[in-house]
Amino acid sequence: MTATVELVEHAPATSHAIPDAVGRVLAGGRIAEASPDPYAPGRWLLRAGSKVGAITVTAPTTDEAVTIRIVPKVPIARLFFLLGYNLDPRGSWRDGQVDVAEHRDLLPALAHAVERQIDRALARGLLQGYRSTEATSQVVRGRIREADQIRRRFGATLPMEVTYDEFTTDIAENRILRAAVERLLRLPGVPQNVRRRLLHQRSRLSGVTALPRGYALPAWQPSRLNARYHHALHLARAVLDGASADHAPGGLRCDGFLLDMNRLFEDFVTTALQEALRGTAFTGRLQDAHHLDEAATIRMKPDFVLYGTQSAPVAVADAKYKAEKREGFPDADLYQMLAYCTALGLREGHLIYAKGNAPHAAHRVRHVGVVIHQHALNLDQKPAELLADIAAVGRQMCAGLPV
Structure with missing residues (x-):
């Protein structure tokens, strides 16, 4: 069973019946200001700060979970403009390229926008590129890695340690898109219709290597060849940068997306000043x-x-x-x-x-x-x-x- 608590960014504190362990996670993770309610045992006073989004805290031994939704005071469309401008100040974010549809909460709007941008990016098929691959082979392909051949094969001729460039769809850009899709599918509060479309995008990216949790994102460079991916990659980065910790003290599991409005505003102002x-x-x-x-x-x-x-x-x-x-x-x-x-x-x-x-x-x-x-x-x-x-x-x- 999942209970939902809705807070508003920087609104006054309100009292809620949540498990003590969840209250400690919220306070310790600086997700919201949380303290036991002195006038109501078993309840906690919660006050949202500058972080907005949604996070679900789940106990390891039961099905009980608490979802905290923090609604921003800034309209969603304006928030997405600030976010998009920070990611790509010379892009066309102000021209409505990021569609947030009718969603009023951050996470549903973000999931919708990411799915739409990925769909547009993949409209002409998956981007392909050259990726350097190291492998053990029975035939010469590319060049032989002599140091590895000597260290691993002790002078044997076969098999050979080689490295070669492969023209493939399993490149950094596609891996980042898949990582964002996988992350969104694990988050609470993604609408079912958006979730179905995300599953479709995951199937389109099924031949791309899935990045393990905690691994650094592969590097990519904007170019004319990957121009149709730019908006999708920038939003994917926002999803992956805002992902919450997977585990919390006491064995509790946390899944969510939180955006710090302090950081968002500061980044927007300084980026806009630099551009001006x-x-x-x-x-x-x-x-x-x-x-x-x-x-x-x-x-x-x-x-x-x-x-x-x-x-x-x-x-x-x-x-x-x-x-x-x-x-x-x-x-x-x-x-x-x-x-x-x-x-x-x-x-x-x-x-x-x-x-x-x-x-x-x-x-x-x-x-x-x-x-x-x-x-x-x-x-x-x-x-x-x-x-x-x-x-x-x-x-x-x-x-x-x-x-």
């Missing part, structure tokens, strides 16, 4: 590592550091996705940005929030003259308008700066 400044004399570096102190013991990594032609930092920005104004906010962000500006020797810093978290403002720090700007982005507007707002922030960062 493309073609100018400035370059942006993401997660640029620096140190606060002279002894280089206190490390800091601003989300975005802008450089001019002199290879010195000229501006710094940090993206903050927060759903409510809590105690100490935005003071902690301002202190953090002041530290960035001080260590980088800059007179201005920029904090970029999702709208509703902080008004647009500028704060001049006493005695040092550092100005910290706060920008607010409206995530509900059209993609073109959202990108235009980020481009405006980029122009403000560059205004009056020496190249």
